[in-house]
Amino acid sequence: MSKPGESFESQIALILHSAGFVIKEQPHKVMYQGKQMGDLDVLAQDPLTDTILGVSCKDWHGQTPGSEQFSHLVEMLEFENLKYGIFASSGFIADTLPPRAEHVREKKGLNIVLLDHKEITKLKNFAYSKQITEIEDYFRTRLGLISNKKRTIGDEIRAQKAIVTGRTIECERSLPVNFWNESPRYIINNQDLLPSESTLKLEPYLVVDYNLHVEARHPGTGKLLKERDDSDIVIVDAVHGRILPENDPIFKHLKQYYTNAEVHLSIQEKGFTIRKTESSVNQREIVRMIRDQIAAQNEIRAYYTTAKNEEKQKIVRPRAEDVHIIGPYLIHVPIWDVKFHLGSKVYRRTYFGYDDDDVILDEMSKCQIKSCKHNTNSICIACYSTICDNHSRPCSTCSKILCELCASTCIDCRTNFCKEHKPLTVCGICKLILCQNCSTVECKECKTLTCSNHREKCIQCNDSVCDSHIIAKKYTLLTKNFCSQSCLNNFDEIYKSSGMFGKFKKIIRK
Numbered sequence: 399m400s401k402p403g404e405s406f407e408s409q410i411a412l413i414l415h416s417a418g419f420v421i422k423e424q425p426h427k428v429m430y431q432g433k434q435m436g437d438l439d440v441l442a443q444d445p446l447t448d449t450i451l452g453v454s455c456k457d458w459h460g461q462t463p464g465s466e467q468f469s470h471l472v473e474m475l476e477f478e479n480l481k482y483g484i485f486a487s488s489g490f491i492a493d494t495l496p497p498r499a500e501h502v503r504e505k506k507g508l509n510i511v512l513l514d515h516k517e518i519t520k521l522k523n524f525a526y527s528k529q530i531t532e533i534e535d536y537f538r539t540r541l542g543l544i545s546n547k548k549r550t551i552g553d554e555i556r557a558q559k560a561i562v563t564g565r566t567i568e569c570e571r572s573l574p575v576n577f578w579n580e581s582p583r584y585i586i587n588n589q590d591l592l593p594s595e596s597t598l599k600l601e602p603y604l605v606v607d608y609n610l611h612v613e614a615r616h617p618g619t620g621k622l623l624k625e626r627d628d629s630d631i632v633i634v635d636a637v638h639g640r641i642l643p644e645n646d647p648i649f650k651h652l653k654q655y656y657t658n659a660e661v662h663l664s665i666q667e668k669g670f671t672i673r674k675t676e677s678s679v680n681q682r683e684i685v686r687m688i689r690d691q692i693a694a695q696n697e698i699r700a701y702y703t704t705a706k707n708e709e710k711q712k713i714v715r716p717r718a719e720d721v722h723i724i725g726p727y728l729i730h731v732p733i734w735d736v737k738f739h740l741g742s743k744v745y746r747r748t749y750f751g752y753d754d755d756d757v758i759l760d761e762m763s764k765c766q767i768k769s770c771k772h773n774t775n776s777i778c779i780a781c782y783s784t785i786c787d788n789h790s791r792p793c794s795t796c797s798k799i800l801c802e803l804c805a806s807t808c809i810d811c812r813t814n815f816c817k818e819h820k821p822l823t824v825c826g827i828c829k830l831i832l833c834q835n836c837s838t839v840e841c842k843e844c845k846t847l848t849c850s851n852h853r854e855k856c857i858q859c860n861d862s863v864c865d866s867h868i869i870a871k872k873y874t875l876l877t878k879n880f881c882s883q884s885c886l887n888n889f890d891e892i893y894k895s896s897g898m899f900g901k902f903k904k905i906i907r908k
């Protein structure tokens with residue numbers, strides 16, 4: 399998957415993601431009889447109805463996608479047997495498309511939403527101001543997706559608690575906020591995890607893009623002796639005036655994404671606090687310092703021979719004015735600082751709002767069971783430990799995920815249960831849980847239910863008895879178990895009356 403913001407496809411995927419749709423594939427190859435027929439740029443799923451949407455994105459600067467491209471999408475949806483689609487263009491959409499969309503809805507039952515530049519801007523603005531339900535409603539109404547899930551009072555309370563609207567903060571230039579203060583996407587049962595404290599920090603950085611050409615020429619002939627080109631970016635913390643080292647996470651993030659910064663961003667506080675720091679450095683001073691530094695680093699030395707055949711050295715020291723600067727750009731970088739208070743656990747996560755895969759600190763990422771340290775994929779609903787695949791024990795009845803320590807497990811078949819669905823039957827001897835399927839064997843003598851570790855079969859009558867009613871007797875080297883004195887007596891009689899070989903056969907018999 400490409401990085402967010404890098405392509406038009408990703409922008410559309412992000413809008414869908416922000417409305418709660420799950421991005422399944424980007425792109426998705428459409429195969430038929432072993433051949434690739436084409437692709438769908440994004441495949442998304444509505445988690446409430448499990449409906450899959452196929453998305454086609456056209457980023458054709460200056461050209462307007464029309465009937466041919468629309469028909470292609472219809473064909474791809476039909477190959478995949480999908481009933482829902484989105485046709486998005488970064489510019490305009492041919493005016494023959496709305497009636498076509500109407501037609502395929504009537505004749506083929508295909509629901510295709512058309513998105514042009516104007517509609518996409520509207521959706522992006524919803525996303526920036528965190529009007530998530532508006533985006534969700536937008537797609538649900540237009541696609542005709544009805545959610546079966548009824549909203550509960552619990553949902554209402556949670557929604558109101560979570561969203562406390564506050565100030566709106568304006569930013570002149572900023573990386574867009576694509577990801578919010580949500581629970582991490584790698585936790586599969588993340589529906590009920592809400593951060594208890596979250597701050598969106600907007601920190602200012604100065605990005606200075608420069609290039610410099612230096613050359614040393616022969617003083618007599620003018621022949622080029624040596625040259626050097628230097629071009630790179632320098633990022634300065636616009637609060638302290640410090641140049642960021644190249645291994646700084648913010649340097650890496652900004653270097654990759656600063657060209658995607660947007661102008662005049664306004665973000666409203668909704669259930670989180672915005673902390674915007676203003677720049678307090680003198681930009682001209684900083685640029686002068688950077689030019690001086692780059693000029694000094696790029697001194698070159700070359701050797702040449704004079705007309706009199708003398709070896710001489712030429713030193714070229716570039717002037718600060720030779721360093722060409724593009725910018726500087728003062729860009730705010732959105733960084734989330736989010737805390738989850740869950741039961742007795744506290745987790746902190748800090749990550750970039752532009753790309754939540756770019757994580758600075760993540761206390762949820764590793765499994766916490768017995769210092770396991772594998773990657774987390776779920777969270778225990780009882781103790782809130784983050785857990786890996788190996789340590790997760792979903793309840794066999796309701797599928798709620800628990801950790802190894804919190805799940806109740808049948809001692810015989812190892813099936814797991816949550817507290818609510820925990821079987822009430824236990825082994826009468828060890829008191830460990832026995833599920834319904836495994837609690838079928840009782841002691842012939844005392845009728846106690848036992849697990850397979852605490853019972854034996856009588857060799858004579860084949861019935862089971864519990865540990866405390868076993869009668870064991872040793873025959874040469876092997877111990878035999880009996881349910882009762884009468885079974886032992888019956889076995890004994892036949893044993894004693896058989897010959898040597900019969901005795902042997904009898905004791906090794908299972």
Ligand SMILES: [Zn+2]
Pocket residue numbers: 778779780781782783800801802803804805
């Ligand atoms: Zn647990």
Ligand SMILES: [Zn+2]
Pocket residue numbers: 765766767770771772785786787788789
């Ligand atoms: Zn683990």
Ligand SMILES: [Zn+2]
Pocket residue numbers: 793794795796797798815816817818819
């Ligand atoms: Zn359960």
Ligand SMILES: [Zn+2]
Pocket residue numbers: 808809810811812813832833834835836
């Ligand atoms: Zn069982």
Ligand SMILES: [Zn+2]
Pocket residue numbers: 825826827828829830848849850851852
């Ligand atoms: Zn037992």
Ligand SMILES: [Zn+2]
Pocket residue numbers: 841842843844845846863864865866867
């Ligand atoms: Zn018994």
Ligand SMILES: [Zn+2]
Pocket residue numbers: 856857858859860861880881882885
């Ligand atoms: Zn018996």
